[in-house]
Amino acid sequence: TAAQKGGYPSFMAKEIHEQAGAIADTLLGRLVDGKLHLDEKAIDDSVLRSVDKIVVVACGTAANAGAVVKYAIEHWCRIPVEVELAHEFRYRDPVVTEKTLVVAISQSGETMDTLMAVRHAQEQGAKVIAICNTRGSTIPREADAALYLYVGPEIAVASTKAYLGQIAACYLLGLYLAQVRGNLFPDEIAQIMEDLHALPEKIQQVLDASAQVEDLAKDMKDATSVLFLGRHVGYPTAMEGALKLKEIAYIHAEGFAAGELKHGPIALIEEGQPVFVIVPSPRGRDVLHSKVISNIQEVRARGARTLVIAEEGDDEVLPYADVVIRIPQTRTLFAALLTVIPLQIFACELATAKGLDVDQPRNLAKSVTVE
Numbered sequence: 001t002a003a004q005k006g007g008y009p010s011f012m013a014k015e016i017h018e019q020a021g022a023i024a025d026t027l028l029g030r031l032v033d034g035k036l037h038l039d040e041k042a043i044d045d046s047v048l049r050s051v052d053k054i055v056v057v058a059c060g061t062a063a064n065a066g067a068v069v070k071y072a073i074e075h076w077c078r079i080p081v082e083v084e085l086a087h088e089f090r091y092r093d094p095v096v097t098e099k100t101l102v103v104a105i106s107q108s109g110e111t112m113d114t115l116m117a118v119r120h121a122q123e124q125g126a127k128v129i130a131i132c133n134t135r136g137s138t139i140p141r142e143a144d145a146a147l148y149l150y151v152g153p154e155i156a157v158a159s160t161k162a163y164l165g166q167i168a169a170c171y172l173l174g175l176y177l178a179q180v181r182g183n184l185f186p187d188e189i190a191q192i193m194e195d196l197h198a199l200p201e202k203i204q205q206v207l208d209a210s211a212q213v214e215d216l217a218k219d220m221k222d223a224t225s226v227l228f229l230g231r232h233v234g235y236p237t238a239m240e241g242a243l244k245l246k247e248i249a250y251i252h253a254e255g256f257a258a259g260e261l262k263h264g265p266i267a268l269i270e271e272g273q274p275v276f277v278i279v280p281s282p283r284g285r286d287v288l289h290s291k292v293i294s295n296i297q298e299v300r301a302r303g304a305r306t307l308v309i310a311e312e313g314d315d316e317v318l319p320y321a322d323v324v325i326r327i328p329q330t331r332t333l334f335a336a337l338l339t340v341i342p343l344q345i346f347a348c349e350l351a352t353a354k355g356l357d358v359d360q361p362r363n364l365a366k367s368v369t370v371e
């Protein structure tokens with residue numbers, strides 16, 4: 001009903017606008033006396049110390065969250081992280097041992113594909129930690145440990161606040177692993193946590209500036225194809241932006257690793273093709289930023305209309321951007337929680353402008369309980 005939507009035209013719009021509070025709640029009370037506490041953890045620290053590989057299993061948006069988190073956990077913990085679609089993991093012959101930690105990400109906790117992957121991993125002796133939003137659901141019940149998000153119920157079929165919550169919760173898991181395995185010093189963890197805690201305010205700033213993207217979406221409501229490019233955590237962000245647009249606006253959309261362009265996808269670029277580009281921080285890792293700037297130039301030179309998501313103060317994008325969407329400055333890894341928001345808003349507004357049922361897209365169910 002209208003009242004449940006809190007004045008927003010759809011649950012999706014409402015849930016997008018709840019994201020600052022959702023992330024604040026997910027992070028709340030985790031760092032006590034300089035120690036990171038995960039109270040739902042039931043896997044022994046000695047087991048976590050012996051882990052030699054992490055496999056993230058999930059589907060759809062949850063898998064995109066997993067792909068973001070790989071960058072953080074490998075960076076902080078120096079453990080190899082594989083991210084695999086749960087249904088692909090289940091029906092091949094994956095290398096899983098007692099030293100494998102499986103991280104199953106699922107908003108609903110009822111996704112059958114993910115549940116089957118969890119059971120398959122457990123049969124081979126792996127420990128499973130569920131990252132989940134729905135307390136008492138099947139996946140966290142069957143897993144060895146559960147870490148919950150505190151984003152509140154997600155009603156819209158298109159996942160938004162759960163995606164941010166999944167990333168935030170997995171970042172906590174990564175920091176916990178780094179703590180028990182001694183990969184980071186306590187003061188490093190404290191500094192990272194401080195930056196994490198600064199995110200809700202930055203998320204709110206992005207939301208407060210949503211009018212620009214809403215107007216863009218209305219202007220582009222007749223688009224038939226939209227591409228999304230990014231590197232590093234911007235790559236799964238591009239995938240997620242494309243998924244949102246496909247599932248609720250029924251527009252053909254694809255996300256690419258920007259470096260992959262010249263290996264094929266650049267052939268798609270013709271005059272007027274809209275391309276979102278997610279630009280990493282210019283203050284971040286070595287050449288990442290300049291590589292993405294080159295990619296913007298490449299598509300622009302071939303006629304693309306470039307819709308650029310870049311950090312405040314990054315003026316290097318200006319000569320190559322048809323539209324610049326600003327996000328506040330943060331760590332390279334944490335930008336994933338900000339840059340996706342304009343893409344969520346874009347899909348939501350565009351679908352609304354097309355007169356579609358944003359919360360109940362055709363052919364889709366909120367939780368996919370069959371294989």
Ligand code: AGP
Pocket residue numbers: 059060061062105106107108109110111114157158159160247366367368
């Ligand atoms: C996201 O917008 C989707 N509707 C879908 O990809 C979803 O994320 C996927 O089915 C996994 O669901 P879960 O998180 O409940 O396991």
